[in-house]
Every structure is written in structure tokens, then in C-alpha cells.
Amino acid sequence: MKKWLTLFILASLLVISACGGNNKAESNASNSSSAGENTSNASDTITYQSENGPIEVPANPQRVLVLSSFAGNVMALDVNLVGVDSWSKNNPRFQEQLKGVEEVTDEDLEKIIELEPDLIIGLSNIKNVDKLKEIAPTVTYTYGKVDYLTQHLEIGKLLNKEKEAQAWVDDFKQRTQEAGEAIRAKIGEDATVTVVENFDKQLYVFGDNWGRGTEILYQEMKLNMPDKVKEMALADGYYALSAEVLPDFVGDYLIFSKYPETDFSFLETDTYNNMPAVKNNQVFEVDAREFYFNDPLTLDYQLEFFKESFLGKE
Structure with a gap:
């Protein structure tokens, strides 16, 4: 029982993006110090304010590798993936979009090198972070640090697509609240x-x-x-x-x-x-x-x- 409970918790940590008890997307979006703003440079990189400090990332990433949880966020923003975690790869609804995308883990360092990612994304509990940083800019997020909508905004900022992420969040909140009113009625x-x-x-x-x-x-x-x-x-x-x-x-x-x-x-x-x-x-x-x-x-x-x-x- 303990074995399966441990596996279940680890699985949930890999597949659930960061959520909070209350939806704080709107307040965090307006607070640049907590949400982290992108700063455009003259070069082809931007500075993303990650939870571990500023990090230089591609302004227009072309080969993103996701090691946990966030493949759907990246796909929703029309950014190309070259590698994803097994949970995303095995999601039947992702099959078409992930055709040709490799399944990888945080221990597949040789495979990751071969995929030549220009950006790596994962949860903060992934292994080999220091080695991954030598391969490509690596950004991790702590599970539970922000709610699920703020998390998508953060991915949007990381990929230099904050406006697109915010537009989806605003539309989603309106659609869900309207549906909720109809269902409660x-x-x-x-x-x-x-x-x-x-x-x-x-x-x-x-x-x-x-x-x-x-x-x-x-x-x-x-x-x-x-x-x-x-x-x-x-x-x-x-x-x-x-x-x-x-x-x-x-x-x-x-x-x-x-x-x-x-x-x-x-x-x-x-x-x-x-x-x-x-x-x-x-x-x-x-x-x-x-x-x-x-x-x-x-x-x-x-x-x-x-x-x-x-x-x-x-």
C-alpha cells in the first residue's frame, strides 16, 4: 500500500502543474516582482525572472524539452517540443501533437544532448539540474508555489508569449464562470x-x-x-x-x-x-x-x- 501511495504521489507531482488553494492569477499577473517579467534584449535572448533568479533564455525557443508537467502549456502556446515526460507522451489526447517527439527522463542525459534542446523546463524535484544547465538553459518550478493559471502565465513569460497566455487565461475564466452559472441553475x-x-x-x-x-x-x-x-x-x-x-x-x-x-x-x-x-x-x-x-x-x-x-x- 505504501509503495503504491508513494508512486501515486510522485506521479501526481509530475503531472499536476503548480496550484494554490485560491486562484491568484490576476493579482500575481499584475505584480512583476512575484510573477517575474521578461526583459527584452537586443540579442536573441531575454531575461526571465525565475524563482531561482534571472536566467537568460531564447527569445524565440525552437527546441523545448519538458521533463515534467508542462508539455500542454508549451503546446498551447504553439512552441515546438523535442522531448517530453512519459506522462505527457502517454496522454491519448496529446498523441497527434507529440508524434515524433521523444520520451525522456531527467536521467537520459545522452538522449537529451542528442535532441539539442535550446530550453529545458521541469519541476524543481527533477534530477541532474546542474548537468542539464550545461546542455541548455534550464528553468524549474516548485510544485504548489503558484496556482494553475499563474503557472500558465509563467510559462508564457518564459517562452516570450505572455500576451497569448494572458489572453487564454482571461477567456478561460469567462467561459468557466458562465458554464458554472448554467450548471448551478x-x-x-x-x-x-x-x-x-x-x-x-x-x-x-x-x-x-x-x-x-x-x-x-x-x-x-x-x-x-x-x-x-x-x-x-x-x-x-x-x-x-x-x-x-x-x-x-x-x-x-x-x-x-x-x-x-x-x-x-x-x-x-x-x-x-x-x-x-x-x-x-x-x-x-x-x-x-x-x-x-x-x-x-x-x-x-x-x-x-x-x-x-x-x-x-x-
Whole structure:
């Protein structure tokens, strides 16, 4: 159990971009000291104010390598990728865009050298940072330091595409809030929604900032979280539980993020099938591999999924 919990936490750290308990994108965007502004130079580089200090990066990067979490952010800004982490490479929704892009890890130094990246991006817990810096400018982000929208703005600044990133954030917030109003009007202001995922033989329930659509449902749409989820999952972002106690956590609606080739035997139990969300046909299932990110490409997909699930096809 400990082994799989450790693997799950590490996986989540690799696939979830930095999030905070509250959405601070607007305030951080206006604060250059905390958000980090690009300074244009006369040469082909810019100075990016990273969390570790200023760093010279290409003004127009052509061969970006992402070692954790941020491939969707880079693709959303139309910047070329030459290498990505396995989680991004195995995301079915990224298959077409990542065709021909190599799968790499922070230990594949020889392969990374061969790919000739001009910029490397990853989380602060990646290995071999000093060696990677010798290959190309390397920028890392600490998990949880900023919220998910501010994170996209930071990637935008790093890639010299801050305006494009800000435009997406503004549009996304408007679309999600409008959808939230329509959904609350249909299901009721007091209706509750739970997000659950199965990983190996363990179930997890999620708070409001751990991917899987939680940022949209709870932060932007202002949908309600069951009290038991608030109690156990809100602070840490997730909570491991058994199938036997699942009814204590599942609200009026259930978003079920499913990994393929995983044990689903609990779906046949009376405990599961007697839950009101199941009886009322208010369970919406998704492929976990497509749903655990919170980059713009995935967020747009999640938003359309929620609109169709709660409101029906237009």
C-alpha cells in the first residue's frame, strides 16, 4: 500500500502543474516582482525572472524539452517540443501533437544532448539540474508555489508569449464562470460534486487543486464539495480511501477518473450501486490519462466534458 501511495504521489507531482488553494492569477499577473517579467534584449535572448533568479533564455525557443508537467502549456502556446515526460507522451489526447517527439527522463542525459534542446523546463524535484544547465538553459518550478493559471502565465513569460497566455487565461475564466452559472441553475445551488480516481487497488478523492478537473469544478464554477471531502482532502489535495467508505464522500454527482487495466470489481458491489449518484445516473466517467493534467489543452477538454455531462449536448 505504501509503495503504491508513494508512486501515486510522485506521479501526481509530475503531472499536476503548480496550484494554490485560491486562484491568484490576476493579482500575481499584475505584480512583476512575484510573477517575474521578461526583459527584452537586443540579442536573441531575454531575461526571465525565475524563482531561482534571472536566467537568460531564447527569445524565440525552437527546441523545448519538458521533463515534467508542462508539455500542454508549451503546446498551447504553439512552441515546438523535442522531448517530453512519459506522462505527457502517454496522454491519448496529446498523441497527434507529440508524434515524433521523444520520451525522456531527467536521467537520459545522452538522449537529451542528442535532441539539442535550446530550453529545458521541469519541476524543481527533477534530477541532474546542474548537468542539464550545461546542455541548455534550464528553468524549474516548485510544485504548489503558484496556482494553475499563474503557472500558465509563467510559462508564457518564459517562452516570450505572455500576451497569448494572458489572453487564454482571461477567456478561460469567462467561459468557466458562465458554464458554472448554467450548471448551478440546472442542478441546484446546493448540489454537491465529488471527483474520485482509481490507481492500482486504491481509490482517491480530490480537493480543489489537484487536476482531474477539480480547479474548474470548485474554483471557477463554484460547485459544492461534500463536507467529508472538505474535511479529508481539501488541505492536502487528495485523500486515499477504501471502496467501503466511498458513500461517505460521494455527493449528488460523481466524476470518476478511471485508469485502464485497473481493478474495477468494486463497481459491482451493492455499496457502490446503492449510492444516490449511481442510482440517479449522475456518474460521469473519464479516462484518467486524459484528465489528470491542468494545462490549457486539458482544461479546455475538461470544460467541454463538464458542459456536455451536466447540461447535455448543445
